[in-house]
Amino acid sequence: MPREIISVPTVATGMVPDRLPTGIPSIDQLLGGGLETDSLTEIYGEGGSGKTLFCLHVAHRVAREHRWAFYIDTEGVSVDRFRAIAGEDLERILKRFLLSTPTSLEEQGRAIATACALAREGQRPVGLIVVDSGTAYYRLSLSGADEDEARQTLTLAVANLIATSLAAHIPVLFTNQVWRSPKEGTLEPLGGSFLNHAAKTILRFERCPGDRRRVVLVKHRALPEGSAEFRITSNGLE
Ligand code: GTP
Ligand code: MG
Numbered sequence: 001m002p003r004e005i006i007s008v009p010t011v012a013t014g015m016v017p018d019r020l021p022t023g024i025p026s027i028d029q030l031l032g033g034g035l036e037t038d039s040l041t042e043i044y045g046e047g048g049s050g051k052t053l054f055c056l057h058v059a060h061r062v063a064r065e066h067r068w069a070f071y072i073d074t075e076g077v078s079v080d081r082f083r084a085i086a087g088e089d090l091e092r093i094l095k096r097f098l099l100s101t102p103t104s105l106e107e108q109g110r111a112i113a114t115a116c117a118l119a120r121e122g123q124r125p126v127g128l129i130v131v132d133s134g135t136a137y138y139r140l141s142l143s144g145a146d147e148d149e150a151r152q153t154l155t156l157a158v159a160n161l162i163a164t165s166l167a168a169h170i171p172v173l174f175t176n177q178v179w180r181s182p183k184e185g186t187l188e189p190l191g192g193s194f195l196n197h198a199a200k201t202i203l204r205f206e207r208c209p210g211d212r213r214r215v216v217l218v219k220h221r222a223l224p225e226g227s228a229e230f231r232i233t234s235n236g237l238e
Contacts, residue, residue, distance in 0.1 A: 020128070020171050022054075023061050024237055026228035030217050035171040036201055039221075040162050042134075044176035044189035045205030050213045050232055051175045053081065054205070055130045057237050058173065060086050063096040067127030070098045070115040074108060074136045085236040105137035105153050112157045116164035127170055129161065134174040135190045142190075154191070158198050174199065 019033035028034050035041055035058065043051050052075065059069035060082070071077070077099070086093045100115070102108040112131065119126035134154075141150030158174070165172045176195065178187040189195065189202075196202070202219040208229070216227045230237050 018169065020058070020062070022058050024057070024230050026230055027215055030215065030223075030226050030228040031201070031220070032223050035173070037169050037171050038166050039200035040158065040165060040172045040174055040198060041201040041203065042174050042176055042189070042195060042199035043203045043205060044178055044187075046178055046187055046207060049205035049207050050230070050237070051205055052077065052132055053085075053232060053237055055132045055173050055175060056082050056085055059097065059128060059130055060089075060093055062127040063093040064089055065127070066096070067125045068096045068098055068118075069128045069130065070100070070118065070126055072100045072102065072108065072111045072115060072129070072131045074102060074131075074133050076101075077132070081236075084234060087235070102137075105141060105150055108137055109153050109157045112160055116160045119164050119168040119170060122168070126168060128173065129164070129170065130173045130175075131157075131161070132173070132175040133177055134158075135176050139177055139190055151194075155194060158195065162198060 018037040019031070019035065020037065021028050021034035022031070043054065045051055055071070056077065059071050062069040083090055098115075100111040102111045108131070115129045118124060119129060138150050138154045141147055161172045161174065164170075176189045176191060178189055180186070181188050196219075199219070200221050201217075204216040204218050206214040206216065208214055211232045212229055213232060214227055214229050217223065217225055
């Protein structure tokens with residue numbers, strides 16, 4: 001078992017759902033030890049709320065611990081920020097950081113299929129799959145002639161990620177964009193009820209004044225709702 005995984009036995013089933021600590025104490029406490037394996041964690045929030053930095057932070061920890069992090073990036077991830085997070089370990093970490101940069105929803109689906117196949121085949125110890133942003137290309141197809149097809153592509157990709165998280169016993173991080181509800185004025189995640197059901201943990205990231213950010217635990221299959229704070233620093237998150 002990888003060094004950083006904490007086992008949390010359940011009474012009823014005898015299954016052993018595990019947690020991957022994020023290394024950010026406030027968030028680990030909120031999540032009962034860290035990100036759950038065997039399921040998909042959705043992170044949604046406005047631009048600049050820290051979704052990408054959080055994903056990079058977790059991915060770098062996985063790669064640092066001699067496992068592979070498969071990172072599907074649709075936004076143009078900042079190499080400078082990753083360098084700042086990784087610090088002196090950069091070269092070592094990059095050897096286990098698999099970056100894919102699809103340029104359409106179809107390519108994103110293929111990248112996810114590749115990541116899932118790699119994680120399931122088990123030849124390399126894949127410890128995490130990240131899709132950031134999971135809905136940027138999907139959003140472009142909304143309200144167009146391709147909307148149904150786009151919804152199906154996204155649904156299949158998410159189903160594949162969930163099945164893989166179970167088969168390979170790893171966490172999956174899937175970031176989601178938001179839209180403002182004209183009636184309520186609130187920021188809502190894309191993907192509707194399908195993603196809401198598919199994700200077993202849902203986190204909302206919120207901007208606070210300065211470098212502070214809030215994480216709200218919106219949904220968890222074993223924990224009550226709650227919130228935590230973290231700070232963005234020049235070296236990453238703390
Ligand atoms: P979108 O992808 O646009 O939806 O945003 P995101 O939620 O992924 O945000 P991201 O993780 O990219 O966070 C960017 C935020 O980090 C911005 O608010 C930046 O101002 C902030 N940031 C970036 N670098 C630094 C830094 O060195 N110090 C501090 N304090 N903040 C930084
Ligand atoms: Mg981002």
